[in-house]
Each structure stands twice: as C-alpha cells, then as structure tokens.
Amino acid sequence: MRASELFMPTLKEDPADAEAVSHKLLVRGGFIRQFAAGIYMFLPLGWRVMERINDIIREEMNAIGAQELSMPTLHPAEVWKATGRYDAIGSEMFRLKDRNARDMVLAMTHEEAFAWLASRELRSYRELPQIWYQIQIKFRDEPRAKGGILRVREFLMKDSYSFDMDAEGLDVSYEMHARAYDRIFKRCGLTFYRVESDPGMMGGATAHEYMAPTPAGEDKVALCAGCGYAANVELAVSVAQAPEPYEEGTIPSDVVEVPTPECRTIDEVSQFLGVPPSSLIKSLLMMADGNKPVLALVRGDHELHEAKLVRHLKSDTRPAHPDEVIDALGVEVGFVGPVNLSDDIRVIADDSLRPGGVGGERPYVTGANKAHTHLCGVIVGRDFSPEFADLREARSGDTCLRCGAALSVEQVLEIGNIFKLGTKYSKPLKATVLDESGTERPIVMGSYGIGPARISAAAVEQHYDEKGIVWPKSIAPFDVHIVQIKSEDEVQTKVAQSLHNLLAQEGFTCLWDDRPERPGVKFKDAELIGCPVRLTVGKKAGERVVEVEARAGGERLEVPLERVVAKVSRLWEEAP
C-alpha cells in the first residue's frame, strides 16, 4: 500500500485531552479519532489492527468449534424484562422508544438475544453442545468514559455463548474457551494473567478475567509467584502481615478513654498517640439495603474493599453520609468505634482482627463514639464481639493463603472474561431441550467476552518507546514499512516498488511511504506507527543497497537487494 494513497492523519503533538499512553499514541498515529465522549472512530490504520486481532480471535474460536453469527444491537425491551435485567440495570443501559412508543434498548451484551434464539431453535439434547459467537458492537452508557479506547460507551466485543445439557458439559465448554483465550492473547503479543473474578451477586457460578498488566488499567489483581494463585482483589484472599509492634506502655491492656482533640483520621490519631496505624481499628459506617447501618472494621493500615462487604452482606452498600453517622451513632465521623453499640447495628470485622488471627489477642485503639475521644486497650472478643469476614483489600506483602509465599498486587486492564452462567438466562427465556428421557431441561449456558480494542490498547501500553508504538508483529497494521527517501527519484521508486512486490509475494503486508515529504517526517511517522520492520530506500538504491531495521531495536543494516527478503524474514522471526 502506498502511503500517498492512505488516509493516515498523524499528529506531531499529543492531543490535549489524552492521558493514557495508548490514547496519545493511537490518536497521534492516526489510528483513532474521538467522536464524542467514549465514542471513537477507527481510521484505516486502526481498523487494520482491529481486523488482525479479530482474525486471530476468529481462528481460535473456530478452532474450538464455535460458529460465527451476527446479532442485532437494537433490542425489544421485552427480553430484557423477561430476565429481570431491564429493571436491575440502571442508567448504564441506553433506552429508547420506537415510533410506536415501544420500549427498546441498545444491547450492552447479548445473553438475552442468544438465549432467545436458543429457546426458539434448540429442541433436543442431540443438538447440544453449541457454541455461537459474534464480533459485535455493545453499548454501555458509562458514567465516566476515560483513557481513550480503554473505557468507552460504544465498543466492539467478541462474545460467545455455550449451550450444554448439564454442568459437566459447561465445564468442557468453559475449559475450551479458557484455552482458546490463552492462545488468542498470547498470539496478540500480550503479557496477561487469568485470574479468578467476582461472579457477581448471583453466587454459585465461577468466572475468570483475563488481565493485561499496565498502569493504565483500572483493576488490581493479587498474584502468587509460589503456587500461581491469581485473583482480582475484589475477591482475593490473603493473610495480612502481622501488625507492627507498638511501644510498651503506649496502649494499656484495659479500656481507657483518651482525649484526641481534632484527630479524626488514622494518621492523625496514630501520630497524636504515638502508636502505629496497625494498632488502630478503622470503623466505617456503611448503609446496606433498606438503609440499615452496618459498621465495617478493618485494621488501621488496611483498606476496606466494598465489593467484599457487598458479597458478605448479599446486599448493596454505600458509605453513610456524615449526618447518618450522627443519627446512628450519636457522634461525628472520625470518632466512631465498635464498643458499646446498640444491638441494631451489625458489626463486621475483617479476619485480620480475629483474636486468633495474625495480630493475636492484643489491645487496639478505636473511636469512642464520643466527640474528640478514642478508646485505648480495646480487645476484640472481650470488649465487643463482631462477626468476622474477609473485608480488606489484598495488597503486596500479604502472604498467600494456599502456599504461604508473598503475594504481589498489580494494576491490570481487563481484556476478556469467561463466565459460567448456568440457567440464569435459559430459564426465564424458556430455552429448554428434551433430554434422553424426554424430560424438558433448561440449557446450561456460559458466556465469554473479549474486547478487541482493549487488546490493541493493552498492546500499545505494553509495547512502546519514546518514539511511538512498537506493535507486536501479529497485530501490526503493516508488517514492513518501506521508507523511500526521495519520492521523485526514479531509481528509488523502482527499487521500492520491486521490494514491495517481492515482499508481498512472500506474504508480508507493506506500507510504502512514497509521499513527497522530507525524510525526517517519514522516519518520525514510521516510528510512531510502529510496524515491526523498516526498510529505507535511499541514496544507495542505485548500488542496489537498502537499509533494514527492526522497530523493536537492534542494528540498522545495509543489505543488498537480493538478500532483503531473507533479512526481513529473519528480523520478522526475531520480532516480538
């Protein structure tokens, strides 16, 4: 492809509204353009990358027997009402009415549509199992789009759905997907983890997320190098480090009220009293469903992970407003504590505070439920008796519950997920088949998603340098970038043209920069766009010599024309 015929609007400067590396580089490189908040256009280069990713996805999905089809994105609301999600999902779903005032939605995902189709067309166990997939637009009215194409409101997704007779069948479909996903992300050149993920409020089902480590990610995962345990911090279990020792005499072993004027935060109390944060108990008043106050306790140096509390309570929660704290406890935020509370406030403490836990039975400092006052010498189990649960967010330095090795916590971007649905959608939509005995049984489903645009963004986040993108070779927009120094030089044109054709015959896609630009402009663009191999056709073209160089680094070599194909092939093999 000639660059002079390619719509490739590159920019010298970073766009003003970009923060993430992938956002800046993809806009500058002419891959994407923003249309509205969280809505992007894919330009020719960007679309080529997407198509290469989609091709890899298709190959691997087809390899496990999945069948591609295409579903509508505009749905009648009825199916969503049937599964209860029309009401359960809030403003994240785009809703509209057609001309006859019929409720419609833009699909956020396609469980309903696939289950609906299955309910109409699948009759017998003989037709199972099935795996159907599509690569289709999804709409989610994110409260806050961000990071370029990292978090958007309209996006392409490969979603597949498996249909099995029973849980054993689902296990097989699930495993096939897991292996296919491993291959897809590996082929796309990503570093990634498969981690246990929160199956949501439905319980029972299992789910995994595929996560690409990058600081631009929005999730955190806990990883064990010892045994391979890997889980989203939303549910990662771990053993906290023991609390720091406190200085003898700073905390009594019996409960004592101490004045702590204006000391509301852990840091302030810790400094004022001269005790380490890990000797404090952080008391957080949360409101559960029905506005029932719940006091959640974690050690002063720990953070509450709200999703864990939600799972434990089986109820949504939110932090209490300051006036609700006063209503419930009679004291302002900052001096709240678990001792001598009325029975109608449920108190839940993190496992690390168990008397038999990492800290042992030891005195802590807590709020006194009295203004500008804390209690010292509070012993869990003696002075108050909470229920216990895993509430705190796992962090680096914790030890693995399984093997005792140190856990690390990393920032990651979710690039895919796999989920055992069971009969959550097949039952309400009556997707049933007859089994061998003639009994009607709901189909057991799984759903499996991949975000191709997130793969591309993650690839950029993981592979770039100060000059631009360094695409993994499997998903680069072109394999070889031919830079012709002088576009009007006939010898160079002939050489470039013949190299382009020769490499094309060998199966390489080439971008031939024949534009009447100065050399510097072309080099900068080539580096920005990041194709794996660069050829430079310049002043030695007349001597039948060109330069070959890998984008990822290494030497720039002068190569005679007849050896170019071999050299390019070798660099290609070596490219990441």
Next chain:
RNA sequence: CGGGACGUGGCGCAGCCUGGUAGCGCAUCUGCUUUGGGAGCAGAGGGUCGGAGGUUCAAAUCCUCUCGUCCCGACCA
C-alpha cells in the same frame, strides 16, 4: 452522583485577573530554495473566542444559566 479543570482558526496554546481594533507556533495554499531525522525565505487564506442571557458607551475578558470535554472519586451485569 460528589470534587477539580478546561472550551479562543484544522492541531497545540497565549490573551481573561486589570473590558477598548483577536494573537503565536504547527498545519494548509502560492512561489523560490532545500532534500537521510518533524526544512528556509517571501506571501496568502482561515476564528461572530462552545451556546444563551445579562451588566456596560463598549465583553474573548465581568455576572448568571446552559452545553461539551478531560481528570480524581463513586459506579461498572
């Protein structure tokens, strides 16, 4: 939904505080020169300053409202 910031030629920005003829760099167009790392010189075109209302003799500038975009937090089926 809470907090913060920003909207000025295609892109990146200054001007606003202290009201008085709309500016800079890049890009674009023309000509000449240049041609291995985002060229030089000369010239040209292009903006009712996000929108509405208000104050004023006069508003990019001050006030009110509104829309859009970004960042932090909350949310994320």
